[in-house]
Amino acid sequence: MPLDARTLCLGALDAGFNTGYDIRKAFEEGPFRYYQSLSYGSIYPALNALLADGLVTCTAHSQDGRPDKKVYTITEAGRAALRVALLQPLEFDRFRSGFMFAIAFAHRMAPGELSRLLDDYIRGHYDLADELARIEGVTLPGDRFLIRMGEEMCKAGARWIEENRAALENEIETNRAVAAPLRDGTHD
Amino acid sequence: MPLDARTLCLGALDAGFNTGYDIRKAFEEGPFRYYQSLSYGSIYPALNALLADGLVTCTAHSQDGRPDKKVYTITEAGRAALRVALLQPLEFDRFRSGFMFAIAFAHRMAPGELSRLLDDYIRGHYDLADELARIEGVTLPGDRFLIRMGEEMCKAGARWIEENRAALENEIETNRAVAAPLRDGTHD
DNA sequence: GGACGATATGTCAACCCGATATATATCAGG
DNA sequence: CCTGATATATATCGGGTTGACATATCGTCC
Numbered sequence: 197m198p199l200d201a202r203t204l205c206l207g208a209l210d211a212g213f214n215t216g217y218d219i220r221k222a223f224e225e226g227p228f229r230y231y232q233s234l235s236y237g238s239i240y241p242a243l244n245a246l247l248a249d250g251l252v253t254c255t256a257h258s259q260d261g262r263p264d265k266k267v268y269t270i271t272e273a274g275r276a277a278l279r280v281a282l283l284q285p286l287e288f289d290r291f292r293s294g295f296m297f298a299i300a301f302a303h304r305m306a307p308g309e310l311s312r313l314l315d316d317y318i319r320g321h322y323d324l325a326d327e328l329a330r331i332e333g334v335t336l337p338g339d340r341f342l343i344r345m346g347e348e349m350c351k352a353g354a355r356w357i358e359e360n361r362a363a364l365e366n367e368i369e370t371n372r373a374v375a376a377p378l379r380d381g382t383h384d
Numbered sequence: 385m386p387l388d389a390r391t392l393c394l395g396a397l398d399a400g401f402n403t404g405y406d407i408r409k410a411f412e413e414g415p416f417r418y419y420q421s422l423s424y425g426s427i428y429p430a431l432n433a434l435l436a437d438g439l440v441t442c443t444a445h446s447q448d449g450r451p452d453k454k455v456y457t458i459t460e461a462g463r464a465a466l467r468v469a470l471l472q473p474l475e476f477d478r479f480r481s482g483f484m485f486a487i488a489f490a491h492r493m494a495p496g497e498l499s500r501l502l503d504d505y506i507r508g509h510y511d512l513a514d515e516l517a518r519i520e521g522v523t524l525p526g527d528r529f530l531i532r533m534g535e536e537m538c539k540a541g542a543r544w545i546e547e548n549r550a551a552l553e554n555e556i557e558t559n560r561a562v563a564a565p566l567r568d569g570t571h572d
Numbered sequence: 573g574g575a576c577g578a579t580a581t582g583t584c585a586a587c588c589c590g591a592t593a594t595a596t597a598t599c600a601g602g
Numbered sequence: 603c604c605t606g607a608t609a610t611a612t613a614t615c616g617g618g619t620t621g622a623c624a625t626a627t628c629g630t631c632c
Binding site: 403404405424425428429452453454 | 610611612613614615
């Protein structure tokens with residue numbers, strides 16, 4: 197089961213982010229940004245639904261000028277709902293990569309184009325690894341675990357591409373030399 | 385830039401999948417399933433849009449009984465559009481993980497719960513690695529490259545968790561022993 | 573002083589997924 | 603030989619999400 201917006205908001209509230217604005221930052225720049233996303237269009241309706249169900253409470257702090265700051269607090273019922281959601285069987289990681297889709301069409305590219313694509317992909321991995329390595333002040337153990345895991349996997353991916361790209365690039369070149377463009381495969 | 389439904393359909397057509405039904409299978413069970421997804425609700429409107437823009441042609445093969453099979457063919461303009469889309473700067477991989485979100489709340493879980501969660505996550509990685517290893521009959525070089533890369537990264541992830549889970553589980557246990565309830569800072 | 577970004581709420585169109593509807597053919601099992 | 607499940611093939615629709623926008627004020631840099 198995928199985690200819905202309400203569960204994600206409950207999690208953010210439990211982690212100490214207590215306004216809609218802060219919750220968004222948690223998913224945009226904060227700790228959750230590496231493995232989940234959530235935008236205003238989902239957050240504010242979700243908070244209203246949670247309030248209606250008694251899973252959170254809300255106190256409006258009126259401040260001069262700016263709109264009232266609505267500070268949300270997760271209730272005991274909310275914590276229970278979060279626990280249930282997180283312990284239910286979860287669907288496996290959902291991974292969507294434009295780079296991989298592009299690489300699947302490597303045989304359609306000129307050598308320089310494929311080379312640049314692979315360079316960019318490797319750099320993307322190393323950049324993210326560096327970013328993760330520079331993160332400081334993480335207090336929650338789970339968070340620290342995930343950040344170090346992400347860093348190692350990024351480096352592993354980058355290294356694998358570096359070690360195997362030559363084989364791919366040579367194969368493409370050889371095939372191009374042998375059999376010019378390529379068939380349009382009607383299969384079945 | 386994320387790849388839109390039209391680009392994904394163009395790619396599938398170029399790869400030899402030439403009906404809406406076949407395109408869906410390509411993203412559901414076929415080669416693209418590991419790094420992209422696309423459903424009927426996106427495919428059929430996208431094919432109509434591509435047809436209107438002259439990026440594909442369509443010939444209806446009437447077959448007795450079943451609805452007419454609409455066979456689509458990518459045009460030269462379509463191939464050009466696909467090339468442009470794939471060589472444009474791509475956004476980096478988008479990764480969404482319910483497991484990671486759950487692990488971020490490791491400090492909220494009983495030892496057995498965390499243990500089971502990590503077991504499941506490791507198994508998910510190995511299962512996918514095995515599935516990728518069993519794939520045969522892949523002809524396109526880019527595809528083969530990606531499958532082998534995915535297999536290695538899954539195994540790397542599983543191994544990393546196996547090697548580092550004890551540290552996480554011990555840390556959680558130690559913290560729990562020191563400051564029992566943990567809830568949040570405010571006394572109630 | 574003016575541009576810009578941060579704070580803070582919220583809405584809206586565009587898009588996408590998952591389920592459903594519609595029909596027929598095939599194939600395994602009772 | 604009938605029945606139910608699965609496969610082929612099209613298409614739509616409700617509901618949820620994203621990304622951009624609207625609104626309004628304050629602080630900061632130049």
